[in-house]
Amino acid sequence: DLALGQGHEDESMDDGEDHHDLGDLALTEPHPLGEDDNLDHLSLEQAHDLALEPGDDYSQGPLAVAPVVQSRMMVVSTEFQLVVGQEFPDVMSCRRAIRNTAIACHFEIQTVKSDKTRFTAKCAAEGCPWRIHAAKLPGVPTFSIRTILDKHTCVGINHLGHQQASVQWVASTVEERLRENPHCKPKEILEEIHKSHGITLSYKQAWRGKERIMAAVRGSFEEGYRILPGYCRQVERTNPGSIARVYGNPDDNCFRRLFISFYASIYGFVNACRPLIGLDRTTLKNKYLGTLFLASAFDGDGALFPLAFGVVDEETDENWIWFLSELHELLEKNTENMPRLTILSDRRKGIVDGVDFNFPTAFHGFCMRHVSETFRKEFSNSVLVNLLWEAANALTVIEFETKLLEIEDTSQEAVCWIRRLPPRLWATAYFEGIRSHNTCL
Structure with a gap:
């Protein structure tokens, strides 16, 4: 078994690290950044008082929706009617x-008695007479409603949410829809529950x-x-012939x-x-990141063809060097006369070092899309880009x-930034490897 660590600390590479059989391991606590931090500080009362709804930009946090009184005076399906003798x-x-x-x-209920043979509950509103009692029939697990005082003197709940609308209730309510889609x-779940049951829950309840x-x-x-x-x-x-390793x-x-x-x-x-x-790389946005x-x-x-992928706890130079060493071993095992490779990437030092160490004869070039994005952030000038x-x-x-002289006429700093990049790694006039418009070199 394999457990997921809590942090993304950069540990040194261990040449003796084992893969595949890692033994039975206990799972550590989740990565703290993988939790819904925006909502954890809310108490139960605050969650009832606010219907939380996220904006399109999650970094802005949830948006508060004004509370609406949830009246009990509505048309209720016969599906939710309880009668004496019902089993x-x-x-x-x-x-x-x-x-x-x-x-x-x-309306909310308060449990008065609950065991293997009896269940009694009453309306949670103070002074309201509504009450129900059910009991087990002899010799069978069947329960039957014995008495019910189906009368309310309260006006129903006047806050958002519902004490009985637990996370498990939300899950069972929308299970069929989630299996289909x-x-x-979560926002759509909130809307569906509000439409079908007339209650407004917190975003966190829907998410959970x-x-x-x-x-x-x-x-x-x-x-x-x-x-x-x-x-x-x-x-x-x-x-057979595939490579799959976990560390x-x-x-x-x-x-x-x-x-x-x-x-x-x-x-x-x-x-x-x-x-x-x-x-290339992309950030994973699941519970544990990576x-x-x-x-x-x-x-x-000229179409993309997947060769290999790796998942790491975080992007570091060390992890890139590891990934390229795995890639080198893969190609070394499966080729006898491999032609000289061309490798395109961004400018991260770990990639440069990994290519130099594992593929010393390869032509290494920087992807111009990455170079231009970095350049644009630095100078914010479309003409220079x-x-x-x-x-x-x-x-x-x-x-x-x-062209570099034209850039220098506009910005001395920009041309200095460019000249720090070896032209053999990004300029077509100097690059000796394979050129392709699809690779953005």
Whole structure:
């Protein structure tokens, strides 16, 4: 089993780190940044007083919606009507029916007595006479409503939310919809519950309800990390020639790294793709965060062709060097006369060092998209950015130097920034590797 660590601390590489069989490990606490920090500070009372709804920009935090009185005076389906003699398969079904009725009719209940043979509840409003009593029938688990005083003197709840509308209730209410559409957002869940039950819950309740159903359908994040070693073994067993490795921290065996390349990708790259590899990464936004590393090739039509991917706890120079060492081992095992590679990436030092160490004969170039984005952030001048692209695409050294002189006429700082980048790594006039408009070199 494999556990997920709490922090993203950069630990030194351990040449002796084992993969695959990591033993039975206890799962550590979740990464603190993976929780919904915006809502954790709310008390139960505050959650009732506010219906929380996120804006499009989650960094702005949830938006407060003005409370609306939830009156009990509404048309209620016969599905939620309780009568004396009504029977239920067991005590849990009985309690569930009473709870659903209280939610639908907008009053809260207080349990008076609950055991294996009896269940008694009353309206939570002070002085309200509504009361219900159910009991188990002899010799069977069936529960039956024995008495009910179906009269309220209260006006119903006058706050948002509902004491009986727990996270589990939310999950069971929207389970069918989430199974059909797992991409349903918490905001849509809130709208559906308000429309069907007339109550307004907090965004956090909807989010947690969805998480509970998704865990039941897909398994939890924690369980996913635990079964990674077994998954890697199955990949290599059922896809001979594939490489699947998972690594844990040597101290606590919490998840650290994952590298996977399927044999179909390896075979396709070696036999049908150009000797050109692009490196990229993207941030994972699940509960435990992390970073996804990608190594992509290019087929004969210039389309992207997946070669390998890795998952790490965070993007560091050390993790990039590790990923490139895995990629080098992959290619070394599967090629006898590999042509000289061209590798394109951003300017991160770990990538540069990893390419120099693992692929010393490869042509290494910087992706111009990354270079231009960094340049734009630094100088915020579209004219200079256009000139930078013209310099990068110049076919001769003379044309390249002419464009740099034009940049210098506009900004001395900009041309100094550019000249710090070795032109052999980004300028077409100097680059010796494979050129392709799709690679943004």
